[in-house]
Amino acid sequence: MHFFLSKAQVVTAFGAVLLTLYVLDLVRRRKLSEEYSLLWVIASLAIAVLGFSTPMLVWITHALGVLGEASTVFAFGLAFAVAMLLYLSLKLSRLGFENHALTRELALLRHDLEELQRGRAGEQRR
Amino acid sequence: MSPPRVLVIVPAHNEQESLPATLAEVRAAAPELDLLVVDDGSLDATSKVAREAGVNVVRHPVNLGVGAALQTGFRWAVEHGYDIGVQLDADGQHDPRYLPALLAPVLEGGCDVSIGSRFVAASGYRAPLNRRVGMVLFQAVVKLAIGRRITDTTSGFRAYSRSVMQVCQHDFPKDFPDAPLLIGLARRGFRLDEVPVRMRERQAGRSFYTLGKQLYYPYKNLLASLMAMIRRPV
Numbered sequence: 001m002h003f004f005l006s007k008a009q010v011v012t013a014f015g016a017v018l019l020t021l022y023v024l025d026l027v028r029r030r031k032l033s034e035e036y037s038l039l040w041v042i043a044s045l046a047i048a049v050l051g052f053s054t055p056m057l058v059w060i061t062h063a064l065g066v067l068g069e070a071s072t073v074f075a076f077g078l079a080f081a082v083a084m085l086l087y088l089s090l091k092l093s094r095l096g097f098e099n100h101a102l103t104r105e106l107a108l109l110r111h112d113l114e115e116l117q118r119g120r121a122g123e124q125r126r
Numbered sequence: 127m128s129p130p131r132v133l134v135i136v137p138a139h140n141e142q143e144s145l146p147a148t149l150a151e152v153r154a155a156a157p158e159l160d161l162l163v164v165d166d167g168s169l170d171a172t173s174k175v176a177r178e179a180g181v182n183v184v185r186h187p188v189n190l191g192v193g194a195a196l197q198t199g200f201r202w203a204v205e206h207g208y209d210i211g212v213q214l215d216a217d218g219q220h221d222p223r224y225l226p227a228l229l230a231p232v233l234e235g236g237c238d239v240s241i242g243s244r245f246v247a248a249s250g251y252r253a254p255l256n257r258r259v260g261m262v263l264f265q266a267v268v269k270l271a272i273g274r275r276i277t278d279t280t281s282g283f284r285a286y287s288r289s290v291m292q293v294c295q296h297d298f299p300k301d302f303p304d305a306p307l308l309i310g311l312a313r314r315g316f317r318l319d320e321v322p323v324r325m326r327e328r329q330a331g332r333s334f335y336t337l338g339k340q341l342y343y344p345y346k347n348l349l350a351s352l353m354a355m356i357r358r359p360v
Contacts, residue, residue, distance in 0.1 A: 100190055100194060100300060103186050103187060103188055103190055103194075104186065104190070104194065104197065104198045104201070106186075106187060107164075107184045107185055107186045107187065107198055108184060108198065108201065108202065108205075110184075110185065111182070111183070111184045111185075111202075
């Protein structure tokens with residue numbers, strides 16, 4: 001059983017830890033909402049754990065029939081990236097619908113406001 | 127009973143050149159009809175020229191697409207108690223002289239959506255090849271979906287009853303409101319009808335349909351048509 005970390009695993013795990021810290025820092029600076037940070041923290045922690053704990057990674061790799069532990073880590077990373085992109089597309093679509101509704105609402109309200117202002121101006125003139 | 131109130135809805139995006147003539151033509155052809163211009167985030171003086179023409183103007187602060195402009199127009203029409211809404215292009219392609227003919231079947235209660243068709247009778251209209259392929263394709267899609275031939279599925283010269291506008295003020299395709307819209311309306315039980323009209327070349331300004339949109343159009347409308355077929359009509 002390999003117990004010592006390969007260079008690739010060290011790099012992966014180190015990168016994952018850095019990413020986690022960066023994500024948390026973004027939340028601290030109010031650049032990223034807690035909602036989105038959760039997914040990133042879970043994903044980067046998962047990568048970190050996989051990268052560090054060699055026996056577990058080897059076991060998963062065997063169980064999935066993957067050649068090479070590094071591929072397992074990449075596969076998980078890729079799966080996460082795809083899931084995140086789909087999730088963001090959904091969010092973006094919803095934001096688009098909402099934006100759309102708000103824009104139309106604003107247009108109608110502004111028209112009514114102009115009408116009201118015109119009406120008042122008319123009264124004053126009289 | 128008071129006579130039915132009709133609103134001509136003119137969606138306009140950067141149409142300062144052709145809009146005044148279009149509005150004047152509608153007034154000349156059908157002086158009894160009210161007009162609403164929905165300025166869809168124009169960067170030019172579209173709103174200004176429309177206001178100067180003395181019509182109601184609702185202005186989207188950003189560009190949302192022709193369908194969204196119509197949706198706003200329907201909502202306005204419903205809120206202001208109109209019985210019928212007509213969609214008319216700002217660029218002068220839709221000849222206002224056909225307004226009475228277009229309105230007649232809806233006014234008489236014979237149908238809920240009246241479509242101005244270039245193909246019901248020989249109108250001398252000949253589209254470029256890519257358009258013709260699309261027209262034949264979407265004619266087939268609509269026929270398949272609702273079991274009825276609509277000769278001009280891409281016509282944007284249409285009149286809608288109040289009940290249609292009530293539905294469409296909330297739910298309307300935000301771009302390219304063509305075949306999927308007709309399928310959705312037919313599945314909701316609305317009656318469609320076609321009236322022969324003649325269409326002209328646009329007088330000025332640029333079309334909504336840029337090259338990118340021409341490529342996106344068939345994808346979007348095929349997918350949306352399929353969805354309109356399998357979606358439960360609400």
